[in-house]
Amino acid sequence: MDTQTKIAIIAIVTIIPILSFAVWNIDQSIISAAADSTEISVMTSFYPLYEFTKQVGQDKVRVSLLVPPGIEPHDWEPTINELQKMYEANLIVINGIGFESWVDDIDTINSGVVIVDTSAGVSLINIDHSSVDPHIWLNPVMAKTQVTNIVNALIKIDPTNEKFYRDNAKSYQAKLDSLDTKIKNELSACKKDFITFHNAFLYFSIQYDLNQHTIIRSNDSHSEPTLKTLEQIINLAKKFNIDVIFAEEALDTRTSQVIANEIGAKVLVLSPIEVGDENSNYLSKMENNLLNLKEALCN
Ligand SMILES: [Zn+2]
Known part of the structure; x- marks a missing residue:
């Protein structure tokens, strides 16, 4: 050298x-999550989960993103005020695997909010003796499992729209399948x-x-x-x-x-x-x- x-x-x-620099200008701030009682309100911890939840819930669900615009999610922590806002949601969608270090601060028993860990059912890999790799969403097959966990949670909260959520999830998962096949073919x-x-x-x-x-x-x-x-x-x-x-x-x-x-x-x-x-x-x-x-x- x-x-x-x-x-x-x-x-x-x-x-x-x-x-880091701000790249997101869409108004998806936590403040916009004020509850309309007829609508399912879902908070998602970072961008891919926001997208997956929107794909499944579409106009039946109000989806907001917890991490503020342009902020890289690895070391984000909510303020007390932001934690309070989370209690107004029906559902909080997280990646899991320790990616959301703040999740233990949420009082699910007293607030009634349901937390969905989208990593449930995914085979995880240790990075070293103390930590597990959280980046499952970058594998489209694992992203499909995350979508399945989201759709199951939405159906539990809003069973009347079960078919709607299942159909949306199915068509998005088909796109993830095509993506998987395409990457496999083109890089093999x-x-x-x-x-x-x-x-x-x-x-x-x-x-x-x-x-x-x-x-x-x-x-x-x-x-x-x-x-x-x-x-x-x-x-x-x-x-x-x-x-x-x-x-x-x-x-x-x-x-x-x-x-x-x-x-x-x-x-x-x-x-x-x-x-x-x-x-x-x-x-x-x-x-x-x-x-x-x-x-x-x-x-
Ligand atoms: Zn990362």
């Missing part, structure tokens, strides 16, 4: 904070190793027989890489002849850029779909991830 690269890496590690003959930013693509990689390498080791996308891990990742990129370094759309891309410059690679986005935006949805973001993975692996 030359001196300039070393200086650039040190600058990233020590000086430049990894910033390609290279396997890719470098992404944080540890979000393990379930995805297992599903499509790929090897994920990450720039930051922690499960938390806000932690910062060390000089040593950056050196290791540059060596690894050289070893696998990698010519694309991935970055995330909601985080600073400079770390990925420094690595890419060092090895003559380019930077593309691989979205962990943790933050939504008004121009795309879960399916279109997954399609875009596929396009960028093909550029990285199939050339």
